[in-house]
Amino acid sequence: MSEPALRVSDLETPALLLDLDKMERNLKRVADYAHEHELRLRPHTKTHKTPALGRKQLDLGAVGLTVAKVSEAEVMLASGTPDLLVAYPVIGRKKLERLMEVAAKTNVTVSLDSALAARQLSDAARESQRHIGVLAEVDAGLGRVGVAPGSDLIELVRGITRLPWLRFDGIAFYPGHIKSLDEGGLNAVDALSQLLAAAIRELKQAGFEVRIVSGGSTPALFHSHEIAGLNEIRPGTYIFNDRNTMLMNACSLDDCAGSILTTVVSTAKKGQVIIDGGSKTFSSDRPVTAAEVSFGHIVDSPEAVFTKMNEEHGYVDIRRCQRDFTVGDRVRIIPNHICVAMNLHEFVYGIRGDLVEQVWKVEGRGKLQ
Amino acid sequence: MSEPALRVSDLETPALLLDLDKMERNLKRVADYAHEHELRLRPHTKTHKTPALGRKQLDLGAVGLTVAKVSEAEVMLASGTPDLLVAYPVIGRKKLERLMEVAAKTNVTVSLDSALAARQLSDAARESQRHIGVLAEVDAGLGRVGVAPGSDLIELVRGITRLPWLRFDGIAFYPGHIKSLDEGGLNAVDALSQLLAAAIRELKQAGFEVRIVSGGSTPALFHSHEIAGLNEIRPGTYIFNDRNTMLMNACSLDDCAGSILTTVVSTAKKGQVIIDGGSKTFSSDRPVTAAEVSFGHIVDSPEAVFTKMNEEHGYVDIRRCQRDFTVGDRVRIIPNHICVAMNLHEFVYGIRGDLVEQVWKVEGRGKLQ
Numbered sequence: 001m002s003e004p005a006l007r008v009s010d011l012e013t014p015a016l017l018l019d020l021d022k023m024e025r026n027l028k029r030v031a032d033y034a035h036e037h038e039l040r041l042r043p044h045t046k047t048h049k050t051p052a053l054g055r056k057q058l059d060l061g062a063v064g065l066t067v068a069k070v071s072e073a074e075v076m077l078a079s080g081t082p083d084l085l086v087a088y089p090v091i092g093r094k095k096l097e098r099l100m101e102v103a104a105k106t107n108v109t110v111s112l113d114s115a116l117a118a119r120q121l122s123d124a125a126r127e128s129q130r131h132i133g134v135l136a137e138v139d140a141g142l143g144r145v146g147v148a149p150g151s152d153l154i155e156l157v158r159g160i161t162r163l164p165w166l167r168f169d170g171i172a173f174y175p176g177h178i179k180s181l182d183e184g185g186l187n188a189v190d191a192l193s194q195l196l197a198a199a200i201r202e203l204k205q206a207g208f209e210v211r212i213v214s215g216g217s218t219p220a221l222f223h224s225h226e227i228a229g230l231n232e233i234r235p236g237t238y239i240f241n242d243r244n245t246m247l248m249n250a251c252s253l254d255d256c257a258g259s260i261l262t263t264v265v266s267t268a269k270k271g272q273v274i275i276d277g278g279s280k281t282f283s284s285d286r287p288v289t290a291a292e293v294s295f296g297h298i299v300d301s302p303e304a305v306f307t308k309m310n311e312e313h314g315y316v317d318i319r320r321c322q323r324d325f326t327v328g329d330r331v332r333i334i335p336n337h338i339c340v341a342m343n344l345h346e347f348v349y350g351i352r353g354d355l356v357e358q359v360w361k362v363e364g365r366g367k368l369q
Numbered sequence: 370m371s372e373p374a375l376r377v378s379d380l381e382t383p384a385l386l387l388d389l390d391k392m393e394r395n396l397k398r399v400a401d402y403a404h405e406h407e408l409r410l411r412p413h414t415k416t417h418k419t420p421a422l423g424r425k426q427l428d429l430g431a432v433g434l435t436v437a438k439v440s441e442a443e444v445m446l447a448s449g450t451p452d453l454l455v456a457y458p459v460i461g462r463k464k465l466e467r468l469m470e471v472a473a474k475t476n477v478t479v480s481l482d483s484a485l486a487a488r489q490l491s492d493a494a495r496e497s498q499r500h501i502g503v504l505a506e507v508d509a510g511l512g513r514v515g516v517a518p519g520s521d522l523i524e525l526v527r528g529i530t531r532l533p534w535l536r537f538d539g540i541a542f543y544p545g546h547i548k549s550l551d552e553g554g555l556n557a558v559d560a561l562s563q564l565l566a567a568a569i570r571e572l573k574q575a576g577f578e579v580r581i582v583s584g585g586s587t588p589a590l591f592h593s594h595e596i597a598g599l600n601e602i603r604p605g606t607y608i609f610n611d612r613n614t615m616l617m618n619a620c621s622l623d624d625c626a627g628s629i630l631t632t633v634v635s636t637a638k639k640g641q642v643i644i645d646g647g648s649k650t651f652s653s654d655r656p657v658t659a660a661e662v663s664f665g666h667i668v669d670s671p672e673a674v675f676t677k678m679n680e681e682h683g684y685v686d687i688r689r690c691q692r693d694f695t696v697g698d699r700v701r702i703i704p705n706h707i708c709v710a711m712n713l714h715e716f717v718y719g720i721r722g723d724l725v726e727q728v729w730k731v732e733g734r735g736k737l738q
Contacts, residue, residue, distance in 0.1 A: 012738040116696040145635040266514040369381040
C-alpha cells in the first residue's frame with residue numbers, strides 16, 4: 001500500500017508553500033521570453049537556494065545558474081549545472097580556494113568591480129590551473145557595486161585582460177534602481193539602454209570584445225529585449241514572484257507562487273489576530289515601494305492588514321474584515337520578499353491544489369560565506 | 370602536535386562573533402541579580418538557539434529555559450534542562466503530540482491566553498498521561514497576546530483549573546512595550562506593577578493560588594525586583610545584548626558580546642563601501658527606537674553609517690570617516706537585533722581577544738514549528 005497523500009491541511013505551521021502550477025508557468029514564461037529574444041538565461045538561484053529547482057531552470061533552457069556566494073555555488077553544483085556565475089566579488093584566499101574546487105566541477109565566471117578582486121582571482125586561478133571567466137561589473141544607476149562607464153570601466157577591463165588565467169567575457173550590471181514599470185521606470189529602461197550602448201561602444205573602441213552583456217532583474221525583465229546590446233538575463237524572483245513584484249506592477253496576484261501558511265494563535269485583542277509567524281518566518285523586509293508598513297498580502301482576506309511583527313508573532317489588523325477569526329484558523333500570506341523568506345525555512349512544500357506533491361530541503365539556506 | 374590556534378583573522382566572512390568575556394559577564398550579572406532578589410530565572414533561548422549556551426545559563430542557577438516553539442523545545446532538550454517553558458500558545462494536534470514527547474523527557478509548562486489552547490493542551494496531556502504546567506498570559510500593555518486583567522483573566526484561569534492534566538502555575542506577561550529606561554519607561558514600570566498587583570489580588574480573591582508571576586524582558590530587566598509580585602524573569606537578549614539594547618539605554622557598548630565580522634567587497638562608489646552582509650546576514654530589522662534607518666553599530670568606525678542593505682550587500686556611508694577603506698578590509702558591526710541575526714547563521718564563533726575558542730552550531734536556527 002502506498003502512503004496516504006499529504007495534504008496542505010496536514011502541514012504544521014508556519015510552512016512555506018510553493019504553488020507548482022504557478023511556479024511552472026512562471027518558469028516557462030521567462031524561458032519562452034528568453035528563447036524568443038535570443039537572450040541567454042542564467043537565473044539567480046538566491047531566490048530558491050534549492051538545486052532541484054535550479055535543475056528545472058536548466059531543463060527549460062537556462063545556459064547556467066547564478067549565485068551570490070561561494071557556499072551557494074557549492075550547494076548548487078548538485079543541480080548538475082554546466083555553468084555557474086558568481087555575481088559577487090569573491091575576496092579572500094580561503095574563499096577563492098573553495099571557488100577553485102567548484103571550478104574543477106563546472107565552468108565558473110565571476111563578476112567584479114575592482115583591480116584587487118581581479119588580481120586575487122587570477123592568483124587563485126593560476127595556482128589551481130583553472131581558467132575563470134570574468135564579467136566587469138558596471139553601475140547602471142543603483143549605486144551599489146560596479147564602476148562607472150567610461151575610463152573607470154576601460155581601466156578595469158584592461159586590468160582583467162592583462163591577468164593570467166582570467167578570460168574577459170563581457171560586462172554585468174544589476175538594474176535594481178528600476179522599481180516599477182510606470183513612466184519613470186520605462187524612462188529608466190531607456191536611460192539604461194543608452195548608458196550600456198555607450199559603454200559597449202567605448203570598450204570596443206578600446207579594443208575589447210564584449211561577448212556577454214549580462215543584466216536583468218525581475219521587475220524590468222520583460223523589457224530586456226529593448227535594451228541595446230543586452231544578451232543575457234539573470235532574474236531570480238520570477239520563479240515565485242512576491243508582494244514586492246506585485247507592488248512594482250511586474251506581476252499579478254495570480255503569478256505569486258510562494259505563500260506562507262500560518263495559524264491564528266491568539267484573538268485576545270479586539271480587532272486583531274496574532275499569527276504564528278513573524279520576522280523569523282517572513283523576514284522584516286518592508287514593501288519596496290509602498291509607504292505604509294505591512295508585511296504581506298493576506299490571500300483569503302485581502303482587507304486584513306499585516307501591520308507589525310516580532311520574531312514569532314505576526315499582528316494582523318482585522319478591523320476591516322467581514323469575517324470572524326478563531327484560534328486555530330489558518331491564514332495564507334504572500335510575503336513582501338520571497339527570497340529572504342525562503343532563506344528562513346528549512347523545508348518548503350510544493351503543492352498542487354490541496355495536495356503536497358514535493359517537500360524540498362532549502363539546501364542553500366544560510367550559506368553566507 | 371595540537372592543531373594551530375584558530376584566529377579571528379582566519380575566519381571567512383560574514384561571521385557572527387561572540388565575545389566570551391563579555392558574554393560570561395552578561396550571564397553572571399543577571400544570574401547574580403536574580404539570586405540577590407530571589408527571582409526564578411528562566412532565560413529565553415530564542416536569542417541563542419544553542420543548547421551549549423542554555424547549559425551555561427543552567428549552570429549559573431537558571432531554574433529552567435524558555436522557548437517559543439515546540440521545535441525549539443526539541444532542540445533545547447540537549448542542554449539537559451530540568452524544565453522548559455514554551456512561552457507561546459501551542460495550537461494543533463501534531464504539534465501538541467510532539468510537545469508531549471518533550472514532556473516525557475523534562476517538565477513542561479505552556480503559557481497561553483485562550484480557552485481553546487487550554488482545551489487542546491489538556492486533551493493532548495490526557496492522551497499521553499503527562500501533567501503540564503500552565504501560565505495564563507496577561508496583556509501587560511503591549512497588545513500582543515494575553516488577556517486583560519479582570520474578568521477575562523479570571524475566566525481563563527477558571528477554565529484552566531477545570532481541565533484535567535493541566536496544573537495552573539500562575540501568570541505570565543511580556544513587557545515589550547517598555548522600550549527605554551527614560552522617565553516614560555520608569556512610569557510604565559510603575560503602571561505595570563500596579564496592574565499586576567491588582568490582577569494577583571483578584572485571582573486570589575477568586576480562590577486561585579498564583580505561585581508564579583513570570584515576566585521580564587531584557588530592557589527593563591534590572592527593575593524586575595521593583596514590580597510587585599513578580600518572582601520569575603525570562604530575559605533572552607541579555608546574554609549578548611545588541612544595538613537595540615544600547616539604544617534603549619539598557620546596556621553599554623562594552624556589554625555587547627555579539628558582532629558580525631564582514632569584509633569590504635567594493636569601494637567603487639565614492640563615500641561608500643559595500644560589505645559582504647545584508648538582510649540574509651543581519652536581518653532587515655530596523656532600530657527599535659531611533660527614527661533613522663540604519664542597521665548596526667560599526668565598532669571600529671562609529672562615524673560610519675550602515676544605511677541600507679540588500680540580501681548580500683550592506684551599504685556603509687563613510688563620508689564622515691577620517692580613515693580610508695580598501696577592498697578586503699574587515700569591518701565589525703554590532704547588529705540592531707542579535708536574536709534574528711543568530712537565526713541566520715549556521716555557525717557562530719566564541720572568541721577571546723583574537724583567539725577563536727569555540728565554534729557552535731546554531732542548532733535551533735530556523736526551527737519554526
